[in-house]
Amino acid sequence: RSMSLITCCYSLHIIFFPPQSHHASRTLLYKKTFVESFEETPLLVAVLTYMGYGILTIFGYLRDFLRDWKLEKCHLAREREEQKDFVPLYQDFENFYTRNLYMRIRDNWNRPIRSVPGAKMDLVERVTPDYNWTFEHTGKVLKDVINMGSYNYLGFAENTGTCADTASECTEKYGVGVCSTRQELGNIDKHEELEKLAARFLGVESSMVFGMGFATNSMNIPALMEKGCLILSDELNHASLVLGARLSGATIRVFKHNNMQSLEKLLRDAMVHGQPRTHRPWKKILILVEGIYSMEGSIVRLPEIIALKKKYKAYLYLDEAHSIGALGPRGRGVVDYFGLDPCDVDIMMGTFTKSFGAAGGYIGGKKELVDYLRLHSHSAVYATSMSPPITQQIITSMKCIMGEDGTTLGELCQLSENTTYFRRRLHEMGFIIYGNNDSPVVPLMLYMPAKIGAFGREMLKRNIGTVVVGFPATPIIESRARFCVSAAHTREMLDTVSIT
Numbered sequence: 330r331s332m333s334l335i336t337c338c339y340s341l342h343i344i345f346f347p348p349q350s351h352h353a354s355r356t357l358l359y360k361k362t363f364v365e366s367f368e369e370t371p372l373l374v375a376v377l378t379y380m381g382y383g384i385l386t387i388f389g390y391l392r393d394f395l396r397d398w399k400l401e402k403c404h405l406a407r408e409r410e411e412q413k414d415f416v417p418l419y420q421d422f423e424n425f426y427t428r429n430l431y432m433r434i435r436d437n438w439n440r441p442i443r444s445v446p447g448a449k450m451d452l453v454e455r456v457t458p459d460y461n462w463t464f465e466h467t468g469k470v471l472k473d474v475i476n477m478g479s480y481n482y483l484g485f486a487e488n489t490g491t492c493a494d495t496a497s498e499c500t501e502k503y504g505v506g507v508c509s510t511r512q513e514l515g516n517i518d519k520h521e522e523l524e525k526l527a528a529r530f531l532g533v534e535s536s537m538v539f540g541m542g543f544a545t546n547s548m549n550i551p552a553l554m555e556k557g558c559l560i561l562s563d564e565l566n567h568a569s570l571v572l573g574a575r576l577s578g579a580t581i582r583v584f585k586h587n588n589m590q591s592l593e594k595l596l597r598d599a600m601v602h603g604q605p606r607t608h609r610p611w612k613k614i615l616i617l618v619e620g621i622y623s624m625e626g627s628i629v630r631l632p633e634i635i636a637l638k639k640k641y642k643a644y645l646y647l648d649e650a651h652s653i654g655a656l657g658p659r660g661r662g663v664v665d666y667f668g669l670d671p672c673d674v675d676i677m678m679g680t681f682t683k684s685f686g687a688a689g690g691y692i693g694g695k696k697e698l699v700d701y702l703r704l705h706s707h708s709a710v711y712a713t714s715m716s717p718p719i720t721q722q723i724i725t726s727m728k729c730i731m732g733e734d735g736t737t738l739g740e741l742c743q744l745s746e747n748t749t750y751f752r753r754r755l756h757e758m759g760f761i762i763y764g765n766n767d768s769p770v771v772p773l774m775l776y777m778p779a780k781i782g783a784f785g786r787e788m789l790k791r792n793i794g795t796v797v798v799g800f801p802a803t804p805i806i807e808s809r810a811r812f813c814v815s816a817a818h819t820r821e822m823l824d825t826v827s828i829t
């Protein structure tokens with residue numbers, strides 16, 4: 330197999346770049362080896378993949394033609410007869426991909442689950458009478474499917490155990506809903522308890538929690554940035570960050586994924602040229618990055634980003650949705666992983682939907698920042714606050730990670746062992762896998778469109794639930810299966826998955 334491995338190793342001892350090069354000083358920023366691989370798509374595979382899409386597109390046009398001539402039944406949303414003269418509400422061309430490509434493999438997504446998203450789960454069996462346009466439940470349940478897709482990194486998403494018990498006690502006392510915003514009657518003592526705990530966990534002065542992770546990004550970035558400000562955003566940032574950046578009205582410039590030269594060029598240009606036309610200095614510059622990128626399994630080059638942000642006096646917003654709990658010797662995310670000072674990140678954001686097995690998000694940082702957001706964030710002022718049992722689930726799981734519940738948490742070590750083992754197994758078997766050696770998100774490259782559906786279906790036949798991803802979530806020739814390793818997986822489960 331031809332291999333062009335773009336591997337970067339940084340350590341105090343292992344430096345792969347010539348000493349006089351620009352990279353040498355960067356390597357000193359890292360206290361540990363940093364190995365990340367993104368193997369190039371082999372040429373033959375790329376050609377076959379494009380051919381696959383080409384054939385699907387030709388068939389798509391053919392079927393659209395048959396639908397237009399009413400030779401094939403059309404299941405699509407259609408313009409109403411009396412609105413024929415209107416500009417079409419459903420743009421045909423935009424839906425081409427969904428109609429003709431996604432529909433063929435739609436059975437791989439939105440499968441109803443009938444259990445906790447633990448290491449194993451139960452799936453509702455369904456059949457389609459019309460080639461994936463609609464589904465019917467057969468009444469049967471697929472039991473004990475190995476779950477390789479949920480973000481349950483530490484195994485806290487369970488319905489038994491301390492987290493579930495304390496959440497259920499909390500429900501008895503507070504109920505499930507708060508029916509008000511934080512600023513009105515939705516500020517319960519549990520929220521304040523969680524915020525103090527989260528601030529300690531993150532090593533920051535203060536924190537605020539929100540009912541939804543997505544809204545934490547999309548509603549807080551606009552509270553901090555406005556017209557005349559500049560946002561420098563990684564090209565692979567999550568949709569919630571992109572939406573927040575757009576809603577803010579600030580100018581957005583995108584740098585190549587985790588590419589420090591690309592980021593530095595944008596920072597330098599911003600300093601030299603200022604705002605377009607007026608050339609006034611930007612009011613503020615904010616760098617937006619994630620801890621672990623959930624489609625690539627890559628880890629942000631945080632030490633270099635911090636060095637750049639200090640050099641150019643920009644602010645840094647770090648989304649730790651996938652890294653909090655899952656990375657670092659103490660599970661405190663990417664800052665802990667690199668052994669950095671949390672104060673060097675201006676805005677620490679994360680979600681409780683992954684490692685904590687709960688819901689919602691947080692912002693952590695200086696007290697002034699958090700106090701400002703309490704008054705100005707739409708999410709704080711207009712949205713109902715976090716549900717009490719959810720708050721309790723987070724408090725209990727966070728205390729567990731911090732070792733404050735009197736136990737020593739083996740899950741962090743287990744997750745790291747499972748990640749290393751599973752990645753090594755797949756690599757040894759010759760699969761092309763992406764990302765950082767320490768990332769529990771493991772993308773296995775499938776490339777060809779036909780393989781997306783086939784892989785998901787064949788794995789399910791063998792009682793393994795996986796997430797398969799294709800365009801537009803990935804570049805067109807980089808379809809993949811995305812495994813999420815959990816501390817709850819046993820060696821036997823990981824062996825079953827890799828052998829299958």
Ligand SMILES: Cc1ncc(COP(=O)(O)O)c(C=O)c1O
Pocket residue numbers: 541542543544546567569619623648650651680681682688689690
């Ligand atoms: C990086 C990132 N940020 C934010 C979110 C949104 O969080 P939530 O799903 O908790 O609303 C996600 C969700 O997967 C994410 O991956």
